[in-house]
Amino acid sequence: TGMFLVAAGIEISARTGSAMVWAGGVPDILIRRFGSGSIEHIAARHLPLGIGGDELFERSFDMLALEPGDRLYMLTDGVTEAENASGEMFGIGRLKQSIGEHADPDGIFDRVMTNLETFRAGHAQNDDVTLLEYVCNPGLEHRISQRLRIGAGSRRQVSTEWHIDMHLNAEALRDFDPRPVVTQLVMDVQGLYNHRERLFTILAELFSNALDHGVLGLDSAMKRSSEGFSEYYRLRAERLAALADGWVDISLNHQPSMDGGQLNIQISDSGAGFDPKILEQATDRVCHDNAELFCGRGFSLLRQLCDNIIVHPPGNLTEAAYAWRHDNEHANPHPGE
Incomplete structure (x- = not known):
């Protein structure tokens, strides 16, 4: 059909905060470390869905260690490719600066969106702008997952040889x-x-x-x-x-x-x-x-x-x-x- 779909999926352990990442054709996933404020990249190493047949699809994941307070950002290219009136793109550099410069981590998301709107200065938006922020809190997520399992009536697994x-x-x-x-x-x-x-x-x-x-x-x-x-x-x-x-x-x-x-x-x-x-x-x-x-x-x-x-x-x-x-x-x- 000539159609394809960029996609990313992340599974995060409620107990440890470790994550399994599959990314195909999406912009780099960014991680802001809580202690140092440093920013790391996870590049998409898979093809977008729909390119080639089943033989080109790879199911393998990247493993990622997250610590309490770390923040993970997923986005569409509408964020980095947003343009101002001069045709200049917002770019990954401005995005990283917006994520890294804010003293209050809880204000990062709003800061990014404010900087993006200021940069565009009313220029027409040509693509969707989607930004997801995830804050690692493994202790809270573990308690929630335990309650969900209890509420669902899950039973103890019987280990056999x-x-x-x-x-x-x-x-x-x-x-x-x-x-x-x-x-x-x-x-x-x-x-x-x-x-x-x-x-x-x-x-x-x-x-x-x-x-x-x-x-x-x-x-x-x-x-x-x-x-x-x-x-x-x-x-x-x-x-x-x-x-x-x-x-x-x-x-x-x-x-x-x-x-x-x-x-x-x-x-x-x-x-x-x-x-x-x-x-x-x-x-x-x-x-x-x-x-x-x-x-x-x-x-x-x-x-x-x-x-x-x-x-x-x-x-x-x-x-x-x-x-x-x-x-x-x-x-x-x-x-x-």
């Missing part, structure tokens, strides 16, 4: 995406509905690494440019359609604990593997700056979501552990540490 194995040969890999099915299976067996997005992201990253890099032999470095990004997924579709040999094995093992349980995930593939030592370099900064690493930003994300993750030599078997508690929160507020 179970094991599931799945073998996907070349034919199955061509025609079947196991990620939503396996995630729903975990929901049905153990009822971890509040962990759905995290578990789906873990399974999606592990399976994509096994299929794309292991079985299909694709190189993440291709995605460093927009042209390479499109070529990566064109080549992926071509190789997957022609796949005659290869496999991916998925194994889920759940063990109960006193206050919840732990889901252990193993994914192996028929690929040649890689040197696991390269993952020792996989800090958030390196994964962001060096697309030649196997992990890209995916392995950094896995380390943040999982309590433990191990890649066994020769690099085609990965184990991940995810612990949960009966209060529906991740057992470790800062997994991977």
Whole structure:
């Protein structure tokens, strides 16, 4: 249709304030830190919805740590692209200055809108102007979420021991995406509905690494440019359609604990593997700056979501552990540490 939709979604933990961010084609999301007043950017690293087919859609999230008092700002480009009579745009610089200069944090939102109107000086508005401000208060949000769960009559989850194995040969890999099915299976067996997005992201990253890099032999470095990004997924579709040999094995093992349980995930593939030592370099900064690493930003994300993750030599078997508690929160507020 030629139509597309820019979008962003954020899931924030009521207990810890940690956030999962998916952003496609939107302006940078801004965070004003409470203590220092510094401003950080979260750039949209996904394509807008509707550009390309399903093969171009990536479900992976960025993880973000928020502290009490931090403020998060989401906006449409109508804010930064608002013009005055001279055709000059308001821009990201003026927006950051408006957010950072105000001594009273509670007055930031009004200050931004006032500065924007002053800058436009009555000039006609050509696009929507939408600004959202979120103030992190994890203690309050946790109390509210507890009341909502009690009011809804939620019941305590029963932690049980179970094991599931799945073998996907070349034919199955061509025609079947196991990620939503396996995630729903975990929901049905153990009822971890509040962990759905995290578990789906873990399974999606592990399976994509096994299929794309292991079985299909694709190189993440291709995605460093927009042209390479499109070529990566064109080549992926071509190789997957022609796949005659290869496999991916998925194994889920759940063990109960006193206050919840732990889901252990193993994914192996028929690929040649890689040197696991390269993952020792996989800090958030390196994964962001060096697309030649196997992990890209995916392995950094896995380390943040999982309590433990191990890649066994020769690099085609990965184990991940995810612990949960009966209060529906991740057992470790800062997994991977």
